[in-house]
Amino acid sequence: MTSTGEEHRAAGYGPWWWARWRSAVLDGSLALVSALECAAEGIPFARDAGVPVAVGVVFGLLAGSVLLIRRRWPIAVVLVAIAITPAQMGFLMGIVGLYTLASCELPRRIIAALAGMSLFGTMIVTFVRVRQDMARGDLTLGDWFVPFAAVTTSLGLTAPPLLLGLYVGARRRLMESLRERADSLERELQLLAERAEERAEWARNEERTRIAREMHDVVAHRVSLMVVHAAALQAVARKDPEKAVKNAALVGDMGRQALTELREMLGVLRSGEERPPVPTPRQASSSGAPGAPAASPVSAVPLVAVGAAAAAAASRTVEGEGPSLSELEELVGQSAAAGMVVNLSVEGEARSYAAEVEQTAFRVVQEALTNVHKHAAGAKTHVRLAHRVSEIAMQVENEPPPELASASAAGLPSGGNGLLGMRERVTALGGVFVSGPTDAGGFRVSAVIPAVS
Secondary structure, rough: OOOOHHHHHHHOOOOOOOOOOOHHHHHHHHHHHHHHHHHHHHHHHHHHHHHOHHHHHHHHHHHHHHHHOOOOHHHHHHHHHHHHHHHHOOOHHHHHHHHHHHOOOOOOHHHHHHHHHHHHHHHHHHHHHHHHHHHHOOOOOOOOOHHHHHHHHHEEEEHHHHHHHHHHHHHHHHHHHHHHHHHHHHHHHHHHHHHHHHHHHHHHHHHHHHHHHHHHHHEEEEEEHHHHHHHHHHHHOOOOHHHHHHHHHHHHHHHHHHHHHHHHHHHHHHHOOOOOOOOOOOHHHHHHOOOOOOOHHHHHOOHHHHHHHHHHHOOOOOOOOOHHHHHHHHHHHHHHHHHOOOEEEEEEOOOOOHHHHHHHHHHHHHHHHHHHHHHHHOEEEEEEEEEOOOOEEEEEEEOOOOOOOHOOOOOOOOOOOOHHHHHHHHHHHHOOEEEEEOOOOOOEEEEEEEEEO
C-alpha cells in the first residue's frame, strides 16, 4: 500500500512553520546568502545616497534576511524585494521570492499582480541605470541598447522563477491529489476487505447452521426410533420373545437406513475429489495397517461444500429419491411400530408439489414425531395434513403423556435444534411456523407452506 498523506505530513516536524528541518536549513542558508548580498550592495547604495556605509550595510542585512520567511509570507518577501529594487539590491531575494510566490496556493490574480509589479519595477530601474551609465560615458552603445537592456533584464529576473514556480506548484498539487486518491482508494479497499470478511463470517455461520440442521434431519429421527425400539426390546426381551425379535428387526432396519443416508452424505462429499491425497511418510507410518489410505485433513473440504453435501444428502433432490408426502404413511407407521399411538388424517385432494415443498412438509412431520418420542413418550398423537388451493398445512399435536416420568424414559438427549430447524425450513419457503404447548398440557406444531407446483 502507498503511504498516506498524513504519514508524509507527520514525517519529521521542523521548527516554527517549517514541516522539516531540511526546509528550515535551506531557507536559513538562502536568507544568509541574501543578507550578505544585500549588505555588499548596500555599500555603493550608501555612497550614492550620502549616508554612512554602516547604515547601508545594516539596511542590506535586514532587507536580505527577510527571505527567511518566504514559506510563511511569500507576498511580504516579494514586496520587500520590489521596494529595494531602486537601491539595486535583493536580486536573489526577488528571484527566490517570485518562485515561492508562484508555487504557493494563492489566487492567480495576486501572483500576476506582484509579478507585474516586479517586472515593471526592474524594467524602470534598469532603464534608468543604463541610461545614466551611457550619459556618463561608461557605455558607448546606441540608444537602442537602453530599452533592450531594460526589457531583457526584467524578463530574465522575472519570467524564469515565475514559470518554474508555477510548474512546481502544479506538480505539487498533482502529487497531493494523487496521494489523496491513493489514500481514498486504500480506505475503500480496507472497507471492502472488512465487509468481505464480515460476509465471509456470515456465510460461515450460515453454513454451520445449515450443516447442523441437515445433519439433524438426516440422523436424529432414525436414531431416536432406534433408541425407542432398543428400550422396548430391553423391556420385553424375557416376557415376549416374539415382540423382542420384531423390535430387534426394526432396530436393524432403522440402523441400515441411517447408515444409508450417512453413506449418501459421505458420497456427496467425496464426489468432488479428483483423487485421494498422497500420504506423507509420517502419515503412512502412523496409519493402522500397511497400505491404508490416509485421511484427508478437515481443511481440505470447504465449509460451503460440506453444507451443500449435507443438504444434498438430506434432501436427496435427485428425481425419485427425495422424501415426499407419499411416504408420510410409512413415517407414521414407523412411529406406531415404536409404540406411539398415532393417527393420520388427510384433508383435501392430494396432488404433487415442488420437491422442496414436499421435503419440507415431510421433515416438519418427521421432526415433530421425533420430539414426541423424546419428550412425551406414550402420548397419543394426531397428525393432520390439509391440501388447500394455494397452500399446504400440516399439524402434529400430542396429548399429555400418561405419566410424567415417561417423558424421559427412553433417555433421548435433546439439543434444541429441532424446532429451530423446522422454523428455518418453513420460513425459507415463505411459510408460517407456530409451535407451543396446548391448553390440555400437550404440544402442537403447525406449519403452512405456499403451494408451488
